[in-house]
Amino acid sequence: MNSKDSVFAVDADKCIGCGACQIACKDKNNLELGVNYRRVFTTETYDKQKLKVWHYTDSCYHCRDAACVKVCKFHAMYNTENGVVAFDEEKCVGCRACIAACPYHIPVYRQAVKKAGKCDACIDLLAMGRNPVCVDACPVHCLTFHLRDDNHNENRI
Amino acid sequence: MKIEKTLTVYQEIADFFAQKPSDNQNMIMGTSFCKMDGKQFSLEYDSLLRGTDADIYIPLWASSCMGRGKILLDRTTVSVIQFYYKSGYRPCKMEGNPPDYIGEMFRYLAYLKAVEIYYNKNGLDHKDRDNQRNLFVEKYLLPTMKEISEAVVNAGKGTFTEFRLFMTCLKEFIMQKQAWEIWIAWEEYLKTGTGKERTERALNIWKDVIENGPGKSKELRPAETINTAGINNCGGKCVIRPKVQEGCMLSIATDDSRNNPQLRACVRGRGYRKTFLSSERLKYPMKRIGERGSGKFERISWEEAVRIIASEWRRITETYGPSSRYVMYSTGVTGVLRPANLIKRLLKLDGGFLDHYNSYSSACASYITPYIYGTAESGNSPSDILNTKLLILWGHNPAETIFGSELNYYISLLKEKDVKIIVIDPRFNESAVTYADQWIPIRPSTDAALADAMAYVIWSENLLDKKFMDRFCIGFDEEHMPDGIPYGESYFTYLSGEKDGIVKNPEWAGGITGVPAETIIKLAGDYASMKPACLLAGLGLQRTRNGEQTVRCLAALACMTGNVGIPGGSAAGAGWVNEHPFPGFRNELENPYQGKIPVFLWSKAIEHGTEMTSSEDGIKGVEKLSGNIKLIFNLAGNTLVNQHSDINDTIRILKDTKKCEFIVCSDIFMTPSAKFADIVLPAASVFENNNIVTPWKGANYILRNNKVIEPVFGCRFEWEWIKELSKELGMFEEFIDKKPDMELWLKEIYERYREKEKELPDYEEFCRQGGYQFKNNTVKIAFEKEIREPEQYQFQTPSGKIEIFSKLIYEMHNKELPAVPAYVPCEEGPDDLLRMKYPLQLIGWHTRRRCHSIHDNNEWMEELEMPALWIHTDDAEKRGISRGDTVKIFNDRGCIRIPVFVTHRIMKGVVAMSQGGWYTPDIKGTDIRGSINVLTTTRHPSPLAKGNPQHTNLVEVALA
Structure with missing residues (x-):
């Protein structure tokens, strides 16, 4: 278990569902068509004459006790010190165990490289003291990334 | 001699892809290319390899064959370059093609063979290099060839099947499997006199490598981030910061400075790389060979293109006068140096042109x-x-x-x-x-x-x-x-x-x-x-x-x-x-011809220009137009077909070459508008040119477009060819006004601005920063x-x-325009009796995934939002339509077939589809991309401004 823990937070009251985070992620991670590590969804309900619509941006939850990490025999999924569930493409053999194990259906299979893939919270950017690319893409600043025991350090945003 | 022969084959293939062989009789492989005459061969070659046919797309670059869709110069390209550099190979950019072009990859294989000869001669071990080669072939060359073969099959023409065979043979050849037929053909061929000569020629090309060994291996230059800006007709010009390495674009970041507020790019800006470096880009100048709108073109040189434009310019001006010349409203490049303004400048020097007022946005x-x-x-x-x-x-x-x-x-x-x-x-x-x-x-x-x-x-x-x-x-x-x-x-x-x-x-x-x-x-x-x-x-x-x-x-x-x-x-x-009002050109020329039409009425001015009046049609500056529009320049714009109204009727007018006699289009894609041009010119994208941009609503910043990469293929920013055109027409000195280089224009405009806005940095610093955000945030209250x-x-x-x-x-006494702000019911509004036939009101909206019609061909955006017709649940139910159905939307002007989005998010009686989808007719002429202007009208402009009523339409919807 990690001493530190990381989490994305979405202020769903502010999200305009524009998709900037989704495309920024796709661009940064050089992903194939049909493969996205972050997706924007819009949900609509209509109940008792009341219409409700909300946007939501979804990506890896970087679980404390991640099923993908536990199931991966090749240690391709691993926990970093600051609580990110990262992914080592070199080690992945494309067995898809993580895809089956994740309760949130986060890892995706990349046909082109025959490996799995998922959000690593841009650990390269974190190492430089910067935010994940999706966080800095949001036009309304509704997406944040916190190191949980950082007391939501506002300087990160 | 086997290595020499293999080298010859690779070199010949590279040559074939590098440039159209002048003598197709000697072409390699027994394809039906040999049976064609010179002209036919030339057309086929260009349609396959140079993008001259709007219906044919062949991915010829490794980057566009890796499952990432139609993209150029991305990380795949960098990896290919890395292979090249490691083995000491320097790419030659065949006709402006990126380094991972199929021909370049074959040239690389020829190079490796030359190195092998050298190694063998000197008894050196080349196992490492063999492994490298095999890895390269497996990772980049073969997948590219596979995609090419598939695309050729999809293009589905007889001769192309031969081309596919050619690719299959090549594959066998590279894999060194026993592709007997090729080998025998080649053995025979290379044994003959010409074959021997060719081997010698190929060896001669690589003489230096064969004698002195491979070039020095080289490391990739480190990636750098360049500050630049968005350029489209968007309300927010934003900060774009591409990460560039070896002329390739790795990713895009946006404003992460301490600016308050930051000028963050929205979803469109984040997808710039995919849009503007698409492998669908227009590549070389072309002239039309099929009927207008057929999308069939022939490649020509820039010189020839300029010559043709100049001669039509002269002919039409002499026959119909300056007022027959029109420049389309266009906003693909919304910088200070707009292509349309550049051509207007030249037209002004030569008697003027029919200008327009108003815009499609805010008439x-x-x-x-x-x-x-x-x-x-x-x-x-x-x-x-x-x-x-x-x-x-x-x-x-x-x-x-x-x-x-x-x-x-x-x-x-x-x-x-x-x-x-x-x-x-x-x-x-x-x-x-x-x-x-x-x-x-x-x-x-x-x-x-x-x-x-x-x-x-x-x-x-x-x-x-x-x-x-x-x-x-x-x-x-x-x-x-x-x-x-x-x-x-x-x-x-x-x-x-x-x-x-x-x-x-x-x-x-x-x-x-x-x-x-x-x-x-x-x-x-x-x-x-x-x-x-x-x-x-x-x-x-x-x-x-x-x-x-x-x-x-x-x-x-x-x-x-x-x-x-x-x-x-x-x-x-x-x-x-x-x-912070931004200045335009210094000493901007006057248009010698005074006549102006409302921007929306240009298609009427092609057919009925002479009948148009100031009261009915808002003609300004002259009593009557002296003639109809005969020459159109459509530079960086899509209003010629897609963004104007009533597409079917517009096409009817444009198709007739006796009406508008000559149309020049300059763009980065074969848009629905470009298809209707007689001359199509490939333009430079936002990454390939310098400019200065400001947002729609003043605001407290001004941004700079910096050239991030060199123009791809044969693309040129409009300034370059308009300059040549001015030379051809004998107006060069007046046109350039002592500033032969675009940068001089930009600098002059900027320096004038700086005289007014003292806090601006000097030009070099402004360019380096990619723009400037004013510190004294002026808040203006109208x-x-x-x-x-x-x-x-x-x-x-x-x-x-x-x-x-x-x-x-x-005093206008116009009953559609009362003197007080009164509501006036209108044709095709909710009170129109036409609702008996077409009961639904149709509107379009500006979707997040496009900026007008730009980005429609961006495949990333397709994952964000697909074209769909919004319809209220009750309206759908009434028509037996449910989620996931495909519907047709129609009125007297046309028909569109797209999927439906059944929702409570729209008012009953109203349907909506986002504007900007590229008009894509099927065989019956039904649009299948949701191009709303198939259904909008040109007949009823607004009463005073003669504005485009693109949200006033009645339609009916039914299951397709």
């Missing part, structure tokens, strides 16, 4: 607002929104249509402050979803009726800011009318129904707009009681058949509540702001002076006051 708003306030600059700075107590987004959807890169951020702050936000729109749009405390759906083209009813409530319930009205306005009541106007013409008399017997109360408006009377009363009450209140109108509500009146009504409301000229308020109207110091400053109207009643309009 009614920009035209009518000066009648009310004396100027169209009636907006407050975006940041002023933070001062408001109530925000009404009326037909305004900033969450999708970016109006200033910072606006969404400001509205989100407003939401944090719990300021009430109301959205009025037929759709429960993305802004309504996130920002709105209340959504008021309304029937399209009836906004004026809602505003009139609100005005009625405000007036009749004494919520009126009487002091403001008395002091600053005329025409609202009978006591404040201009001289010589009979009794009964004031706005309040209209509202009371004294003259026409119809009281403009909420019940009246309810029947027209579909907004319940209680809602109207509450809305009017809120607006009149919460001060300052900001009525922020979008441009959608004025792109209607009666757009002028809507704009006037909203301005009247702003006046009646005294929200004009105060912080946190809004004067409504066109709403333009200009905090008409602040006029309200605060009325003795000194008057409104620039005939009366010097805000004109609720306009004498100018009164």
Whole structure:
């Protein structure tokens, strides 16, 4: 278990569902068509004459006790010190165990490289003291990334 | 000798891809290319390898064959370059192709063979190099060849099958499997005299490598981040920071500075790499060979293209005069140096051209607002929104249509402050979803009726800011009318129904707009009681058949509540702001021809130009046009077909080469418009040229486009060929005005700007930073002076006051344009009898995934949002339509077939589809991409501005 823990937070009251985070992620991670590590969804309900619509941006939850990490025999999924569930493409053999194990259906299979893939919270950017690319893409600043025991350090945003 | 022969084969293949062989009889492999005559071969070659056929796309670059879709110069390209550098190979860029072009990869294999010969000669071990080669072949070359073969099959022409065979043989050859037929053919071939000569020639090419060994291996240059900016016709020009390595683009970042607010790119900006470096780019100059619109072209040189344009220019000018020449409204490059303005400059030097006024965006708003306030600059700075107590987004959807890169951020702050936000729109749009405390759906083209009813409530319930009205306005009541106007013409008399017997109360408006009377009363009450209140109108509500009146009504409301000229308020109207007015060219030339047409009526001016009049068609500057339009320049624009209205009718006009005789298009893609050109020129994208850009609404920044990579293929920024054209026409010196290089123009314009704006950095620093955000954030409040110091400053109207009643309009005696802000029902509005046949109102909106028609071919955006028709659940049910169905949407003008989105997010009786989809007809002429202008009309422009009524349409929907 990690001493530190990381989490994305979405202020769903502010999200305009524009998709900037989704495309920024796709661009940064050089992903194939049909493969996205972050997706924007819009949900609509209509109940008792009341219409409700909300946007939501979804990506890896970087679980404390991640099923993908536990199931991966090749240690391709691993926990970093600051609580990110990262992914080592070199080690992945494309067995898809993580895809089956994740309760949130986060890892995706990349046909082109025959490996799995998922959000690593841009650990390269974190190492430089910067935010994940999706966080800095949001036009309304509704997406944040916190190191949980950082007391939501506002300087990160 | 086997290695030498293999080298020869690779080199010949590389040569084949590098340049069209002049002698196809000697072509390698027994393909049917050999059987073609020279001309036919040339056309086939270019359609396969040089993109001259709009219907054929072959991915010839490794980057576009890796499952990432149609993309050039990405990380795959960098990896390929890395292989090259490691083995000491330097790519040669075959006809401007990126380094991972199939031909270049074969040339690399030839090079490796030459190295192998050297190694063998010197008894060196080349196992490592063999492994490298095999890895390269497996990772990049073979997947590319596979994709090419598949694309060729899809292109589906007989000769192409031969080309596919050719690729299959090549594959066998590379894999060194026993592809006997090829080997035998090649053995035979290489044994012959010419074969021997060819081997010698190939060996000679690589002589240096064979004798002295491979070149020095080289490391990749490190990646660097360059500051540049968005360039499209978007309300928010934003910061784009591409990461570039070896001329390839790895990713895009945006503003992460300490700027407040940051100028963050939206979703479109984040997808720039995929849009602008698409492998579908136009590649070389072409001339039309099929009938207009067929998309069949022949490659020509830049010199020939310029010669043809010059000769048609002369012929048409001599035959029909300068007024037959027209430059399309175009906004693909919305920088200081706009391609359209450059060609206009040249036309002005040679007798002039038929110009236009208005825009497709804001025709009614920009035209009518000066009648009310004396100027169209009636907006407050975006940041002023933070001062408001109530925000009404009326037909305004900033969450999708970016109006200033910072606006969404400001509205989100407003939401944090719990300021009430109301959205009025037929759709429960993305802004309504996130920002709105209340959504008021309304029937399209009836906004004026809602505003009139609100005005009625405000007036009749004494919520009126009487002091403001008395002091600053005329025409609202009978006591404040201009001289010589009979009794009964004031706005309040209209509202009371004294003259026409119809009281403009909420019940009246309810029947027209579909907004319940209680809602109207509450809305009017809120607006009149919460001060300052900001009525922020979008441009959608004025792109209607009666757009002028809507704009006037909203301005009247702003006046009646005294929200004009105060912080946190809004004067409504066109709403333009200009905090830091940016200069244009110095000594801009006058157009010697005075005639102007409204921008929307150009297609009429092709057919009936001479019959057009000033009263009916808004011709300005001349009594009558002396002729029809015969020559069109459409540079960086898509209004020729896609973004104009009634596509089928427009195509009918354009197809006839006797009507408009010559059309030149310059663009980066084979757009629906470019297909109708006689000459198509490949332009440089935002990454391949320098420019300076400013956002729509002034705002506190100015940005710089920096050239990030060299133009790909044979692309050129318009300046380059227009300069050549000026030479050909003998006007070079006058045209360049001692500034032969574009940079000199930009620098001159910038330095002039800097004289006014002292805090700007010098030009070099400005370019390096990619723009500048002013430190002294000017917050402009429209008409602040006029309200605060009325003795000194008057409104620039005939009366010097805000004109609720306009004498100018009164004297026009146009029954579609009353002198007061009255609602006028219109053709194809909700009251039209045509609803018996076509019961649904159709509107288009500006979706987040496109900027007008730009980015439609961006495959990333396809994952975000697919084309779909929005229809209310009840309307769908009535027609037996359910989720996931494909429907046809039709009226007398055309038919579209797309999937349906059944939702409660749209008003009953209204359907919507986002504007900007590229017109893609199937075999029967039904559009399958959701190009809304198939269904919009050119017949009924708005009464005064002659604006485009693109949201006033009636249609019917049925299961496809």
